[in-house]
Amino acid sequence: MSNMDEVGFDSSAAVDGGESFEAVVVGGGPGGAAAAAVLAENGVETLVLERGVEAGSKNVSGGLLYAEESAPYTLDGLFPGFRDEATERPVTRNYMDNLADGKVHTVDLGGVHHHDTEWCDSVLRRPMDSWVAERVHERTVEAGGGLLTGVRVNGLLREGGEIVGVTCDELDPIRADLIVAADGVNSELARDAGLMDWDEPEEWFQGVKAVVDVPPEEVNDRFGIDDDEGVARLFAGDLFEGVRGGGFLYTNRDSLSIGTVFHLDSLAAERAEPQELLDALLTHPHLGQWLPDEYDEYDEREYSAKLVPDSKKVAHPSPHEGRLLLVGDAAGQMQAQGPIIKGMNHAVSAGGLAAEAYIEARNRRQPESAGERYERRLHDSGLYGKLRPRRYEALGRFGEREVVADAVDDLAGSRLGRLGVRIAGGVVERAFNSPFLLGALPDTRTAYATVPRVLAEELGEPVRGDNDADPPSLEERIGDLTYDTDVGNPHIELMDNSFEASGTAVTACPVSAEGFGGGCYREETVRANGDEERVVSLDTQPCVECGTCAVVADTEWTHPRGGKGVDFRQG
Numbered sequence: 001m002s003n004m005d006e007v008g009f010d011s012s013a014a015v016d017g018g019e020s021f022e023a024v025v026v027g028g029g030p031g032g033a034a035a036a037a038v039l040a041e042n043g044v045e046t047l048v049l050e051r052g053v054e055a056g057s058k059n060v061s062g063g064l065l066y067a068e069e070s071a072p073y074t075l076d077g078l079f080p081g082f083r084d085e086a087t088e089r090p091v092t093r094n095y096m097d098n099l100a101d102g103k104v105h106t107v108d109l110g111g112v113h114h115h116d117t118e119w120c121d122s123v124l125r126r127p128m129d130s131w132v133a134e135r136v137h138e139r140t141v142e143a144g145g146g147l148l149t150g151v152r153v154n155g156l157l158r159e160g161g162e163i164v165g166v167t168c169d170e171l172d173p174i175r176a177d178l179i180v181a182a183d184g185v186n187s188e189l190a191r192d193a194g195l196m197d198w199d200e201p202e203e204w205f206q207g208v209k210a211v212v213d214v215p216p217e218e219v220n221d222r223f224g225i226d227d228d229e230g231v232a233r234l235f236a237g238d239l240f241e242g243v244r245g246g247g248f249l250y251t252n253r254d255s256l257s258i259g260t261v262f263h264l265d266s267l268a269a270e271r272a273e274p275q276e277l278l279d280a281l282l283t284h285p286h287l288g289q290w291l292p293d294e295y296d297e298y299d300e301r302e303y304s305a306k307l308v309p310d311s312k313k314v315a316h317p318s319p320h321e322g323r324l325l326l327v328g329d330a331a332g333q334m335q336a337q338g339p340i341i342k343g344m345n346h347a348v349s350a351g352g353l354a355a356e357a358y359i360e361a362r363n364r365r366q367p368e369s370a371g372e373r374y375e376r377r378l379h380d381s382g383l384y385g386k387l388r389p390r391r392y393e394a395l396g397r398f399g400e401r402e403v404v405a406d407a408v409d410d411l412a413g414s415r416l417g418r419l420g421v422r423i424a425g426g427v428v429e430r431a432f433n434s435p436f437l438l439g440a441l442p443d444t445r446t447a448y449a450t451v452p453r454v455l456a457e458e459l460g461e462p463v464r465g466d467n468d469a470d471p472p473s474l475e476e477r478i479g480d481l482t483y484d485t486d487v488g489n490p491h492i493e494l495m496d497n498s499f500e501a502s503g504t505a506v507t508a509c510p511v512s513a514e515g516f517g518g519g520c521y522r523e524e525t526v527r528a529n530g531d532e533e534r535v536v537s538l539d540t541q542p543c544v545e546c547g548t549c550a551v552v553a554d555t556e557w558t559h560p561r562g563g564k565g566v567d568f569r570q571g
C-alpha cells in the first residue's frame with residue numbers, strides 16, 4: 001500500500017483492528033473533496049478514501065467546470081489558487097455547430113453559457129483532482145485524519161441494521177458518525193443502502209472522449225484566442241446516425257478534449273459503436289480546421305469513457321439513510337441542460353452542503369438529523385430545482401411519450417416545419433439560449449438530431465476545408481491505456497451469457513466492437529447439443545470501468561480493487 005506512505009498518513013491504526021473517525025468521505029472527486037474540506041475546516045476528524053492510485057486517476061469529464069453565481073460552494077472558494085494551478089483555460093466562448101448535408105449552421109450559446117456563471121474553465125481530471133487532493137490531505141491531516149489512495153470501499157458496515165461505517169478491500173472496517181458517499185456514478189455505497197435503483201438505460205448518458213495533443217500556440221492560432229481564453233464548441237445533426245446525443249470540443253492549454261455524450265438507451269437501441277461515433281466527429285471535415293493537419297501528426301494522448309446519470313430522471317430527492325449522505329453523481333446530481341453539462345459544480349455544492357448539515361447537526365447535539373438537514377439545504381439552496389426542474393416533469397416527460405415525440409419529430413422535419421425554421425431562425429437561436437426552455441426540453445431525437453439537421457439544411461453555410469486527422473484504431477487506443485492488470489480478480493461477472501441478455505454490451509462497451517477480438521465483450525456462435533447458440537464472452541482486462549455493461553447486460557458489477565485497473569493520465 002505504497003500510496004498511503006506517499007500521502008504521509010499513518011494508516012497502521014486503520015489497518016489493525018478497526019479504526020474509527022468522526023467522518024469518512026468515500027471518493028476523492030469534486031464532491032468528496034468539497035465535503036472533506038468543509039468538514040476539516042470545522043475541526044471534524046475526517047478520513048478520505050479514494051480507490052485510484054491518485055485522485056483523478058479513475059475520473060473522466062468533458063470537462064467544462066462552471067462556477068455558478070448562485071452556487072453555495074465553488075472549488076476556487078474552497079481552495080485558493082485553484083484556477084491558477086489546477087485548471088486549463090477560462091472558457092469565454094461557446095458555440096453549437098449544427099451539421100448536415102455538407103453544411104454548418106452555428107448558434108452562439110453565449111447567453112446560456114454566461115447565465116448565472118461566475119467563471120467557467122476547461123479542466124482535465126487527473127491534474128485537477130490530484131491537485132485538489134493534496135490540499136484536502138493537508139487540511140484533513142490537521143483535523144486528525146487524512147486522505148488515503150488505493151483503497152476501495154466495498155460496502156457499508158452495519159450494526160443491528162444501522163449503518164455505522166464502511167468496509168474496504170484493503171483495510172479493516174472503519175466506523176464513523178458521518179459517512180459521505182462521494183463515490184461517483186457507479187456508487188457501490190448508494191446501491192448497498194438501497195438508495196440507487198436506476199437500472200434502465202434511459203436514466204444514463206455515456207460519454208466517450210479523446211484528448212488530442214495540440215501545442216498551445218496552435219490552440220491560440222486555430223481558435224483565434226489568447227493564452228487566457230478558451231472555446232467550447234458543441235456538435236449536433238446528421239453525423240451520429242440518429243443516436244440521441246451530441247459532440248463537444250473544448251480547448252485546454254496544450255490539447256483539445258473532443259468527445260460525445262449519448263443517451264444510453266438510444267446507443268443501445270441503435271446498436272451503435274461509441275468509438276465509431278467519436279471517429280465520425282473526429283474525421284468530420286468541419287473539425288479539420290482545428291485538428292493537427294498533414295504537417296503535424298494527429299496524436300491522441302488518451303481515449304476514455306464513463307457513464308453519467310441523468311439528474312432529470314434520477315436525482316434523489318432524499319439522498320441519505322442514517323449516517324450515510326450521498327453527494328454528486330452517487331446521488332444522481334448530474335445535470336444535462338440541453339447542450340450544457342454540469343456535474344462537477346453540483347457535486348462541489350452538494351459536498352459542501354452535506355458537510356455544513358453535519359456540522360450544524362453536531363453542534364445542536366443531534367447528529368442523527370444531518371441527513372434531514374442536508375436534504376433541506378439541497379432544496380432551499382435551489383440546487384434540487386436545477387437538477388429536476390418542475391417544468392421538465394410537466395412538459396419534458398409529456399413530450400417524451402412515443403406518440404407525441406414521433407408527431408413532433410415528423411412536424412419538425414416536414415415542409416411546414418422547414419418553412420417555420422427558415423422564417424424563425426433567430427427564434428430558435430434564442431430558444432437554445434434560454435435556460436428556462438432548456439430545462440423543459442424533452443429528451444427526444446427532435447432536439448438532438450432533427451432540429452439541428454433541419455437548421456443546417458435550411459440555414460447552413462457549406463462546410464469548407466478538409467480533415468486529415470487519422471485517429472488510432474480501437475486496438476491502438478486500448479494499447480495506449482495505462483492499466484494495472486488484476487488477473488484472477490475479475491470485477492465483472494457475466495451472469496447470463498446469452499446474446500439476448502448481454503449482447504448489447506458487445507456494441508455499447510467503448511472498448512469492444514462487433515467483429516473485434518481484443519476488447520472486453522465478444523460475441524461468438526457455439527454449438528451445443530447439435531444447436532447453434534449466439535453467446536457473449538467477457539475479458540475485463542482492457543476495461544475503462546465506465547459501467548455501461550452493468551446497465552445493458554446481465555452482470556454482477558463492482559469496481560476493481562484499490563489502485564487496480566485503468567489509470568487515466570488526463571481524464
Ligand SMILES: Cc1cc2nc3c(=O)[nH]c(=O)nc-3n(C[C@H](O)[C@H](O)[C@H](O)COP(=O)(O)OP(=O)(O)OC[C@H]3O[C@@H](n4cnc5c(N)ncnc54)[C@H](O)[C@@H]3O)c2cc1C
Nearest residue numbers: 027029030031051061062063064153184207328329343344
Ligand atoms: C464524457 C463526460 C463529459 C462530462 N462533461 C462534464 C462537463 O463538461 N462539466 C461537468 O461539470 N461535468 C461533466 N461531466 C460529469 C462529471 O464528470 C461528474 O458529474 C462529476 O465528476 C461528479 O463528481 P463526483 O465527485 O460526484 O464523482 P467523481 O468525480 O466520479 O468521483 C468519484 C470518486 O470516487 C472514487 N471512488 C468510487 N468508488 C469508490 C470506492 N468504492 N472506494 C473508494 N473510492 C471510490 C473514484 O475513484 C472517484 O475519484 C462529464 C462526464 C463525462 C463522463
Ligand code: SF4
Nearest residue numbers: 509543544546547549
Ligand atoms: S467491460 Fe463494461 S465497464 Fe468495462 S469498459 Fe466495457 S462496458 Fe465499460
